[in-house]
Amino acid sequence: MRVSRFFMPLLRETPAEAQIVSHRYMLRAGLVRQASAGIYSWLPLGHRVLRNIEQIVREEQNRAGAVELLMPTLQSAELWRESGRYDVYGKEMLRIKDRHDRDLLYGPTNEELITDIFRGAVRSYKDLPRILYHIQWKFRDEIRPRFGVMRGREFLMKDSYSFDVDAEGARRAYYKMFVAYLKTFARLGLKSVPMKADAGPIGGELSHEFIVLAETGESQVYCHKDLVDMPVPDNVDFEGDLEPYIRERTSLYAATDEKHDSEAFAKIPADKQLAARGIEVGHIFYFGTKYSKPLNAKVAGPKGDEVLVEMGSYGIGVSRLVGAIIEASHDDAGIIWPESVAPFRIGLISLKADDPKTREVCDGLYQKLTAAGVEVLYDDTDERAGTKFSMFDLIGLPWQIIVGPRGLANGQVEIKNRKTGERQNLSAEAALNMFTSGK
RNA sequence: CGGGGCGUAGCGCAGCCUGGUAGCGCAUCUGGUUUGGGACCAGAGGGCCGCAAGUUCAAAUCUUGCCGCCCCGACCA
Incomplete structure (x- = not known):
């Protein structure tokens, strides 16, 4: 591409609204332009980066055995009433009415929709396990969007959903995504640390956040130093035993502020204690039958009995990653793109x-x-x-x-x-x- | 949503207190001189001063309402 024909509006001065370095550079380097609070247009340079990240995420999902599809941004309120979340979700969910006065919503997440697709198509345990994912724009009407693309209202997210016949299978799916995430973030040039997390409104028991360490991160995090530079698993057989990879990482202390246990942290040798700031770039949950139950997603089990499917969901903030990568990789002169995501080499x-x-x-x-x-x-x-x-x-x-x-x-x-x-x-x-x- | 702040040229800002019809730097355009780390000189274009109502002979400036945006907090991929 020749600069004389490209579209790359650079700013010599920093717009007043940008507070953190990634936001400043994204505006100055012509990656994005704000359309309204927390909503951004992606200009050519930023769009190329976004697509590169998306592609790496996709490749690693596929490698782990997940299958891509695409669900719509707008969803019917009916399904959400069925799961009971329509009234629970709160003002973060953007509610819309169509011309017939029917309730719609701009999806903040897709558990209901994917479960609906699944229950309508799958009858037998022989169709399991499955991990389905899509990469789609989401909208959450944050009270206060900030930090540019890092906490936007509209954001691009990869979300995967696993379906298994029992909890043991669901655990395997969880491990697959766990390892896939380690590989994904490493390819993006990031050092990520999985940390014990709060399952939040999505619910569930097993949950980890993947945190990228950066001085300007939003969350306070605590972990054992060895986790930061732990080598990423290579040549992984996703159908084999993944537990050793998980054990290696979960046996050392790592937690975000909400889950922090200062006593456990104090037991780490002093020179290995790391208290730092971090950016959440991924979040994985196992939540069992939380959605399959209200939505009645069942399959015939091996003994002819009907069983509710065990589910998990696994998110990566694709658009947030653009900001996270800049936070983790820049200097006084500007951005330093890792080769894997650079808009041009x-x-x-x-x-x-x-x-x-x-x-x-x-x-x-x-x-x-x-x-x-x-x-x-x-x-x-x-x-x-x-x-x-x-x-x-x-x-x-x-x-x-x-x-x-x-x-x-x-x-x-x-x-x-x-x-x-x-x-x-x-x-x-x-x-x-x-x-x-x-x- | 509570607290604070800001909307004036594409960007960064001054002017507002004390009303008299808009200015600076950068960017843009023209001409010239320059040319290996954001050049210099001369000239030019570009504004419903966020929107609306009010006060006044007169409003960017005062008053009221609305809208938008930013920051801090509670909430989150």
Whole structure:
């Protein structure tokens, strides 16, 4: 993509409403624009990041054996009356009436709907287990939206729902999602720590929050230090025994403020105690028959008896993750995207767009990199060098290829790593090679 | 929802107290000089001063109501 044709409105100054760093950078780098309180338009750069995150989440769900579908944003109130939550949910739920005066709602979550789909389609225990998920926009009419996309009212969420014939099966599903989450967040360049959590209004017994440590996090969290850098399970057989992975992590103390037990925390060796701020990026629940019972979701069991299905639900805040990643990865100059989610891998910076030699080398690099499937944002505008450097540091692409007459006089272009600040000079061919080989 | 604050050019702000018909910086456009870390000079365009009503000869400024947004708290992926 050429900057001259892209749509990337950058802000030199920080809008007054943005308080935390991720919100400031998201506005300045042209990732989002606020439409109204807690509701955002995703501009091209932000949209690319959102899609990249979504795709990683999807791949890890699929790998764990979950099956994707898509449910609507608007739901009928009837189902919610059936589960008893229509009156319980409170003002967070946006209620709407259609032209026939029927009650609708903009889904804050999808337990009812998925259970309805399930009960209408599944009759036998032989159809179990299943984990279904979708990635869809949700709306929760938060009393006070804040921190940009981190606590919006409208947000993109991946939510999975597991169906099993018994509690033992449900536990296996829970473990699958637990491990899938560890892998997902690691691929997003985040260090996540699962913490014992409150099941909240969704209800249930087994529940963990996945927390990303960040100074500006909303929640106060406490955990054993070893959890932070614990290696993520590799080559996982999701049909095998996952319990060791879970035990490894749940045997060490980790809890959010609400569940914090200061006595248990005090038993951790002093040098291993970690009290920090964190951002909740995922939440998993096992809630048994809480919804299958009122909605009468039953299957025929092996002995011909009817059994209520055991369920769990598993959420990841996809749009929140954009903010969380920035909170965890930035510096004074701007965002530092992990390669896995970066909107482009490389920023190709032409320092002198009207210099024939510079343009020739840039055009060549752009063409060859693009042809090789490398995503490049090519700044072919005639902005001043300093402006371009600042812009590219702000938008945080992992790599910059800097091309100007001065370097070309020695037959060289410069490569800068945004994260480390490391620079190297090499020929254009070598630079091309560096990004196209092994890809 | 309780408490606090703010709505003036695309962004950041001044002007409001003490009414006289709008200004600064950045951005944008034109011309020139510059050109490897957010250049300089000269000029130009851009505003129902959040909306409505009221007071007044006269309202960005005073009064009332409404709307929007932000911050702190209780609540949450």
